[in-house]
Amino acid sequence: MLINYIKIAWKVLLRHPFYTFITLFGISLTLTVLMVLTSFLDHLFGSHYPENKRFRTLYIAMVLQTDSAKTSMSSGPASFRFLEKYAKSLKTPENVAVVSNFSFSNTYVNGKRIKLNTKYTDVAFWEVADFEFLEGKPYNEQNIKNGDHVAVITDDLRDQYFEPGAQAVGKFIDIENINYRVIGVVKGSPATRLYTYGDVYFPYTAPKSNYENKSIRGSYIAMVLAKTIDDVPAIQAEFDNAISRIPKDEIRDGGHFTVLTVKALKYFDHFLDTFARDDSQKVFFYSIGALILVMIMGLPAINLVNVNVSRILERASEIGVRKAFGAPAKALLWQFIIENIFITFIGGLFALILSFVIISMINSSGWIAYADLTINFTVFLVSIFICLIFGFLSGVLPAFRMSKLKIVDALKS
Amino acid sequence: MLRHLFKLIWNKKGSHSLLIIEIWASFMVLFGVLSLIVYNVSNYVQPIGFEYERVWNLQLSNNQDTVGVSDKMHRIVQQIKSNKEVESLSRMSSNSPFSANQMMNGVTYKKVSISPEFFYTDENFSKTLGLPVVAGKWFTESDRVSKFTPIVINSKLKEVLFANENPLGKVIKVDDKKSFKVVGLVDKFKSKGEFASDSPALFEMLSKDDTWSTNVLIKTKAGVDANFEAKLVKEVAATLPGWGIEVSYLTEQRKNRHNLTLVPVTIFLIVSGFLLTNVALGLFGILNLNIAKRKNEIGLRRAMGATESGVTTQFLGEIWVLAALSVLIGLLFAIQFPIIHVFDMKANIYITAIVIAIVLIFIIVTLCAWWPSRQASRIHPAIALHEE
Numbered sequence: 110m111l112i113n114y115i116k117i118a119w120k121v122l123l124r125h126p127f128y129t130f131i132t133l134f135g136i137s138l139t140l141t142v143l144m145v146l147t148s149f150l151d152h153l154f155g156s157h158y159p160e161n162k163r164f165r166t167l168y169i170a171m172v173l174q175t176d177s178a179k180t181s182m183s184s185g186p187a188s189f190r191f192l193e194k195y196a197k198s199l200k201t202p203e204n205v206a207v208v209s210n211f212s213f214s215n216t217y218v219n220g221k222r223i224k225l226n227t228k229y230t231d232v233a234f235w236e237v238a239d240f241e242f243l244e245g246k247p248y249n250e251q252n253i254k255n256g257d258h259v260a261v262i263t264d265d266l267r268d269q270y271f272e273p274g275a276q277a278v279g280k281f282i283d284i285e286n287i288n289y290r291v292i293g294v295v296k297g298s299p300a301t302r303l304y305t306y307g308d309v310y311f312p313y314t315a316p317k318s319n320y321e322n323k324s325i326r327g328s329y330i331a332m333v334l335a336k337t338i339d340d341v342p343a344i345q346a347e348f349d350n351a352i353s354r355i356p357k358d359e360i361r362d363g364g365h366f367t368v369l370t371v372k373a374l375k376y377f378d379h380f381l382d383t384f385a386r387d388d389s390q391k392v393f394f395y396s397i398g399a400l401i402l403v404m405i406m407g408l409p410a411i412n413l414v415n416v417n418v419s420r421i422l423e424r425a426s427e428i429g430v431r432k433a434f435g436a437p438a439k440a441l442l443w444q445f446i447i448e449n450i451f452i453t454f455i456g457g458l459f460a461l462i463l464s465f466v467i468i469s470m471i472n473s474s475g476w477i478a479y480a481d482l483t484i485n486f487t488v489f490l491v492s493i494f495i496c497l498i499f500g501f502l503s504g505v506l507p508a509f510r511m512s513k514l515k516i517v518d519a520l521k522s
Numbered sequence: 523m524l525r526h527l528f529k530l531i532w533n534k535k536g537s538h539s540l541l542i543i544e545i546w547a548s549f550m551v552l553f554g555v556l557s558l559i560v561y562n563v564s565n566y567v568q569p570i571g572f573e574y575e576r577v578w579n580l581q582l583s584n585n586q587d588t589v590g591v592s593d594k595m596h597r598i599v600q601q602i603k604s605n606k607e608v609e610s611l612s613r614m615s616s617n618s619p620f621s622a623n624q625m626m627n628g629v630t631y632k633k634v635s636i637s638p639e640f641f642y643t644d645e646n647f648s649k650t651l652g653l654p655v656v657a658g659k660w661f662t663e664s665d666r667v668s669k670f671t672p673i674v675i676n677s678k679l680k681e682v683l684f685a686n687e688n689p690l691g692k693v694i695k696v697d698d699k700k701s702f703k704v705v706g707l708v709d710k711f712k713s714k715g716e717f718a719s720d721s722p723a724l725f726e727m728l729s730k731d732d733t734w735s736t737n738v739l740i741k742t743k744a745g746v747d748a749n750f751e752a753k754l755v756k757e758v759a760a761t762l763p764g765w766g767i768e769v770s771y772l773t774e775q776r777k778n779r780h781n782l783t784l785v786p787v788t789i790f791l792i793v794s795g796f797l798l799t800n801v802a803l804g805l806f807g808i809l810n811l812n813i814a815k816r817k818n819e820i821g822l823r824r825a826m827g828a829t830e831s832g833v834t835t836q837f838l839g840e841i842w843v844l845a846a847l848s849v850l851i852g853l854l855f856a857i858q859f860p861i862i863h864v865f866d867m868k869a870n871i872y873i874t875a876i877v878i879a880i881v882l883i884f885i886i887v888t889l890c891a892w893w894p895s896r897q898a899s900r901i902h903p904a905i906a907l908h909e910e
Contacts, residue, residue: 131803138796213768217752222769285767286759317585317766404551408797411544412804418540419811 111447118448121424129452131416136456137463139409144464144484145471147491152301152482154377159238159298159305165338166237167345167373168304169196169331170210171383174366183366186210188327189313189320195351196331196373201344206230206237206332208304209318216270216284223269225284226300228307229318229329237334238305245278245293248312252292256314260289263297265478266308284309287316299479304330325362325369333373341375348373417449428512429520438512445512450497457493527836527843538844541808545848548801549883553856555794556875556882561867562717562783564874571676571710571720572619573652574772576609578751579618580738582758583766591733598761599738602754607746612650613728615642615735619651619713620775629702629724631683631694638679638722639713642735647725648674648708650741658690658706661727665705672727674706679722702726715779739772798886805890813837813898820898821906830899837895838888845887849880 122129156163169192175182192207199205209229216223235247240261248259260282262270267277281288289311300306313320319328333348335341352371360369374382384394428441461484468482531538582598584591595613603611617623617639626637647653648660661672670693680689694702702724711723728735742750751769758767813820820833856876860869 128807131807134803135800138800142793142796212766213770214766215751215755215769217748217755220747220749220752222748222751224770286756316764317583319585321586404547405793405797408544408547408551409800411540411547412801415540415544416804416807418537419808423811 114444114447115451117444118451121448122452125420128416128420132413132452133456133459135409135413135416136453137459139406140457140460141463141467142405143491144460145467148464148468148482148484151487152299152480154380157302157481158296159240160302161239162237162334163376165335165341166376167202167333167335167341167348168376168379169333169348169371169373170304170379171371172326173370174325174360174362174364175368175370176365177367179368181366183326185326186328186330187371188322188324189318189329190323191325191327192329192331195355195371196333196348199333199344199347199351201335201340201347202333203336204233204237204334206234206334207313207329208234208332209313210328210330211303211307212328214284214309216282218270223266223308225266225308226306227284228310229313229315229320230310231313234310234332237332240295240298240305243294243296244276245291247293253312253314257312258287258289258315259292259312260284260315261293261295261310262291263295263308265297267291267294282309285317289315297479299477299481301477301480304332325360331373345373425514425518426520428514429516429518432514432516433520441512446501449501453497524839524843527839530840531843531847537812541805541844542848542851544801544804545845545883545887546852548798548886549849549852549879550855551794551797552879552882553852553875555790556878557859557867557872558787558790560875560878561871562787564871565712565719566716568712568716568720569710570712570716571653571708574619574776576742576744576746577651577772578740578742579621579770579772579775580740580754580758581616581618581766581768581770582736582738582762584733584736584762585764585766587762587764591736592731594762595733595736598758601757601761602738602740605750605754607742607750608740609743610646610650610741612646612739613644613735614647614737614739615640616737617641617713618737618739619772620715620779629683629694629696631692634683636679636682636722638675638724641713641723641725642728642732643725644728647739650739653708653711655706656709657688658704661705661725665703666727667703669699670701670703671729672705673702674708674725675704676708676711676720676723678710678720679724680707682722715776715783717780717783802886802890805887806894809837809841809891809894810897813894816898817901817906820901821903824901824903825907833899834895837898838891841887841891842884845883849883852879 160166170186171184172187172191173182173184189207189209197205197207207230209227212227214225214227216225232248232250232253240247243264245261247261248257252259262277262282268274270282271277271280277291277294280291282291283289289309295310297308298305311318333344335344349372352369355369357367361367372379372382381391381394384390431441465484468484471477472480472482580602582595584594587594599611599613602608615625617625625640627640628635628637641647645660645662648655655674656677658674660674665672673694675683675689683689683694684692689704689707692704694704696702708725710720712718712720713723755767755769758765823833823836853876856872856879858864859867860872863869
């Protein structure tokens with residue numbers, strides 16, 4: 110039976126290539142847009158190299174200071190000392206890394222300037238983030254203690270500063286008139302992973318890291334790695350508890366702010382938190398996102414339904430004949446639904462190929478350095494699910510109307 | 523004629539309602555994207571007001587060195603100035619042109635309050651950035667008299683604070699110890715790049731013991747390259763050990779700044795372009811089918827003496843009425859934006875976007891309806907009636 114339906118569907122598709130093209134164009138295009146979008150969001154928020162453990166990592170990235178009346182406020186990353194005292198001391202997590210927010214520098218080689226993103230990290234950073242070491246190793250507690258001038262660089266910087274592919278470990282790199290010994294080379298990470306992206310990584314005791322800073326605010330963030338994802342609420346509770354016990358004098362920090370808000374949040378929540386501080390803003394944010402999604406999906410869906418409704422009348426005579434021979438409305442309904450799902454899956458296949466082409470184009474264009482967008486399993490499942498919704502949306506309504514048609518009317522035309 | 527068209531549409535309101543929804547949704551998408559584009563284009567056509575070619579931005583940070591920062595800054599400025607490659611240089615606060623930093627403070631004059639962007643800088647600023655002074659002059663050290671700090675304002679700020687009065691020599695009181703005295707007026711200063719709007723700006727003269735403004739803008743002579751840059755960094759690093767040094771070119775920073783606007787706009791344009799192509803193709807298909815179904819009606823009209831152009835106009839007219847209905851519904855939504863000033867944009871931007879969206883919708887539906895209508899008008903009455 111199913112084979113028969115699919116055979117009919119195939120014949121119908123070939124009868125009017127132009128309408129088939131319109132339908133397939135709509136389906137594959139919408140799905141492509143959605144798949145590239147989900148792939149991009151997955152790239153931004155999912156767990157990928159080098160933050161492979163992001164799904165069980167909490168980020169302490171922002172300290173919000175307000176006065177008691179909440180009229181003025183100031184926010185930004187915390188200081189190293191603050192995080193060492195309140196994040197490093199947490200008992201529940203597996204590990205806590207403290208790393209500086211992005212900072213910039215330049216280095217010069219053969220009259221050419223290389224822009225550098227610099228990062229100051231502790232030793233735990235190399236355990237929380239899974240960097241792949243092409244050669245050498247990360248710095249250890251001993252390097253930190255001695256304040257050694259050592260650095261871990263990325264393969265990209267190695268290729269620019271030394272020879273492409275040359276061995277770099279043991280060589281020196283001159284940054285702002287200080288010579289750092291290269292002790293490791295890692296595979297670089299995409300610039301979209303804000304807290305692990307860098308060109309050169311220094312131990313936090315290296316010059317210019319400002320780790321001595323005594324105030325609450327500074328330029329460091331903490332990555333708190335939970336043992337399992339179930340530990341997350343416990344860690345948040347422990348951290349909130351530690352923060353709530355900070356004495357008033359310390360919060361005041363010589364300024365006029367008396368209220369301190371710091372939270373350990375999952376990556377997406379912490380990202381949202383920087384845009385929307387309170388719940389009403391979050392609702393606004395979500396509704397804007399939903400609106401855009403509805404527009405992207407809704408327009409082609411209405412279009413599809415429209416084309417289908419117009420086209421299905423073409424087949425009135427076929428329906429009339431089937432009904433006259435005793436086919437129940439239910440059987441007809443199923444035929445049209447299956448037909449629509451069939452065409453949607455063909456569109457889905459085109460979309461898969463198209464998104465694959467677009468994604469590999471984005472990856473190779475250098476638009477995002479080290480971009481690693483993939484059509485992964487989740488993205489594929491989501492799009493198959495969306496395929497089905499589309500099939501029903503554009504299949505059920507016209508088919509339902511059609512199967513209710515009186516035999517006489519259907520046969521007349 | 524129009525009443526007749528309405529009647530025709532009303533009779534088939536069921537199947538037309540989906541079409542109306544489709545055109546309405548396209549209108550809303552067009553309106554959204556066009557508002558964004560009109561806003562950015564209207565900003566872009568306004569000149570930026572200053573010159574950024576050959577200007578380098580040297581960002582220093584004193585890190586843990588807190589002893590005698592202002593003296594060290596004076597010394598380093600003198601030292602850089604002594605290089606023959608440097609044409610002019612100026613210290614300024616961290617909100618240098620094209621940077622992401624902003625500094626807003628409130629000022630009040632005769633009960634009018636506003637928060638302009640504050641730029642703390644020195645006497646060489648207008649020369650270094652080629653920022654022309656349209657009235658008065660740029661401040662110099664001699665303008666600082668007791669508690670009066672000389673400032674220069676831009677014309678946007680002048681409009682708000684002083685309206686039609688001459689701003690030169692006016693005094694704005696800050697507190698008991700400090701007052702601003704306006705010594706000059708510049709026209710435009712869009713420090714966030716071409717796509718930013720021209721917003722109120724105030725240039726305050728750096729105090730002698732300032733320790734916060736550690737940016738140095740350096741205008742280099744033509745033909746100066748990265749070799750001098752490397753030498754400069756080495757020099758500064760030797761004089762100021764422990765300080766952070768970062769050099770960037772304003773031309774580069776401007777490009778990055780532009781990408782912040784251009785990338786999202788391009789993505790929106792591509793997505794909505796595909797959406798509208800989709801809609802246009804769909805409309806074309808639907809109209810083609812609908813007209814094919816009405817063959818006998820067309821045959822009858824032709825037999826009764828209607829001309830070819832008469833039939834074409836009827837079908838075009840029908841789709842225009844449909845489009846007008848959808849646009850009317852869309853207008854109910856779109857008109858809310860200029861009325862309640864969503865996203866703080868000017869009303870005329872939304873109005874322009876609405877007008878362009880309406881024109882585009884009508885162009886699209888006309889293009890889609892043209893071919894099917896022509897086809898319909900060519901139907902021979904004899905054939906059409908024979909089929910019946």
